[in-house]
Amino acid sequence: MDRLPETSRRQFLQRSAALTAALASGALGSTLAASPAGAPAPASPASPPRNLPFGTFPADFRWGAAAAAYQIEGAATEDGRLPSIWDSFSHTPGKVVNGDHADVACDHYHRFPEDVRLMADLGVKHYRLSISWSRVLPTGRGRVNDKGLDFYRRLCDELGSRGITPHATLYHWDLPQALQDEYRGWEDDRVINDFADYAGTMARLLGDRVQSWMTLNEIQSFAARAGYSYGRPAKHAPGIELSSKQIHRQLVHRTLLAHGKACQALRASSPKPCQVGLAENYSSLVPLIETPEHIAAARKAFLEDEYNGGILLPLLTGRYNEAWLAERRESAPRFTEAEMTLIGQPLDFLGFNCYSGGYVKASETAPGYERVPLPSAYPKMNISWLNVVPESIYWGIRLVSEAVGATRLPIIISENGCPDARTDGGTDDADRIMYLRAYLRNVQRAAAEGYPVVGYFPWSFMDNFEWAEGYAKRFGLIHVDFATQKRTHKASAAWYRELVRTHRIP
Numbered sequence: 001m002d003r004l005p006e007t008s009r010r011q012f013l014q015r016s017a018a019l020t021a022a023l024a025s026g027a028l029g030s031t032l033a034a035s036p037a038g039a040p041a042p043a044s045p046a047s048p049p050r051n052l053p054f055g056t057f058p059a060d061f062r063w064g065a066a067a068a069a070y071q072i073e074g075a076a077t078e079d080g081r082l083p084s085i086w087d088s089f090s091h092t093p094g095k096v097v098n099g100d101h102a103d104v105a106c107d108h109y110h111r112f113p114e115d116v117r118l119m120a121d122l123g124v125k126h127y128r129l130s131i132s133w134s135r136v137l138p139t140g141r142g143r144v145n146d147k148g149l150d151f152y153r154r155l156c157d158e159l160g161s162r163g164i165t166p167h168a169t170l171y172h173w174d175l176p177q178a179l180q181d182e183y184r185g186w187e188d189d190r191v192i193n194d195f196a197d198y199a200g201t202m203a204r205l206l207g208d209r210v211q212s213w214m215t216l217n218e219i220q221s222f223a224a225r226a227g228y229s230y231g232r233p234a235k236h237a238p239g240i241e242l243s244s245k246q247i248h249r250q251l252v253h254r255t256l257l258a259h260g261k262a263c264q265a266l267r268a269s270s271p272k273p274c275q276v277g278l279a280e281n282y283s284s285l286v287p288l289i290e291t292p293e294h295i296a297a298a299r300k301a302f303l304e305d306e307y308n309g310g311i312l313l314p315l316l317t318g319r320y321n322e323a324w325l326a327e328r329r330e331s332a333p334r335f336t337e338a339e340m341t342l343i344g345q346p347l348d349f350l351g352f353n354c355y356s357g358g359y360v361k362a363s364e365t366a367p368g369y370e371r372v373p374l375p376s377a378y379p380k381m382n383i384s385w386l387n388v389v390p391e392s393i394y395w396g397i398r399l400v401s402e403a404v405g406a407t408r409l410p411i412i413i414s415e416n417g418c419p420d421a422r423t424d425g426g427t428d429d430a431d432r433i434m435y436l437r438a439y440l441r442n443v444q445r446a447a448a449e450g451y452p453v454v455g456y457f458p459w460s461f462m463d464n465f466e467w468a469e470g471y472a473k474r475f476g477l478i479h480v481d482f483a484t485q486k487r488t489h490k491a492s493a494a495w496y497r498e499l500v501r502t503h504r505i506p
């Protein structure tokens, strides 16, 4: 365990006692090893290494496909759906490349039987979908829109008929515009209860068909980096620049509360036992060289990272990291003990959305690590932010065990992928295959070493509306011609089908 500064000792002892009591009462769930925030004990995997031949996955590993409501459904004004903040944002000139919006997108609302058949062709047994809040509760709360609900029932039935299990995300960034208009959405505490009520309603009405729930998708993206900002423009809906860092961190804190309350609502309302988690793109930090000193540096950097400290740690431990709080001083979020208990609801799994990561190395000077800037010619995929860091998926899994101490918490790779760069209409996406192969070797390494990674959902099942990039960036295994809605398998789809069939990286 790292040495604690003298001033923190008393606090540490008090917190240890509180944590022990919480663990004994089951409040933190059974998945967390006792590792007080700010003083992690490096933990090894809970399971011994598995004897898996190179590139081979366990037979019970779950292979899936993933997409999100606003990105694929279309039917924006049909059957009682009202606008979400993304409808408003994408229809605001200058916000999305080429003025694209998702009024039609992949027309999945009408074409879902074909899409489910294509999914079944891949051999996957799991599908991560998201529910459009404003399709089922058009004004955000109150009366349920039966036709909207019926769409998700029919979709789940179609999936069921092909032996595919649905995993539903409740919030993939599409807040009902009505709640934005009424109280400025995530800027107001009223959103916490509204989100929890929506979660409970979904569990009650869809819980016969869905038993795997993710509350929020990527708090880091929609609250901390893209939807809201401080000191720079916000590039995603609702596109709001906040007036202080403290207000911004408080907004992120509010999303954690909404998550916690939604976990409770899901469990209380589900007619069947259900699994509850969320999908987060927490920061992954890769030791530049795999030696004990650089690994220790990565461990520390992982816990003190702006987003891990402000999002992942409270979610998994019910506490903010002390060093993280101290560093942020008066711009830190304000909270009560009761709020932290709510935030740290036990999770059944953690969804890890992994695209990229950063390198760190040990340093003689405080804080004991340095981030390594990427050289200008460092490889990237076909979108500005996507540096190719395949080891980030391994370290993201390992550090949840080793730095946070959650050694038994099942991790599902809830997203991983890249846009291909073919512009000639061809479907041999060698770039995507290269990327997926490299990342999956690292997922396999984590599984082989005994870390609890249990499933993988490539992003995305098919080309779709890529937020502020519109249709200019294609993340799909399946190509969509948006003029004709024709779907065509890319080479990566055939590659993935082979992986799913053989459990071995082809």
Ligand code: BGC
Residues within 6 Å of the ligand: 068, 071, 217, 218, 221, 281, 353, 415, 459, 466, 467, 475
């Ligand atoms: C999001 C997806 C998005 C993907 C690629 C993730 O941040 O959850 O909705 O399409 O990354 O940008």
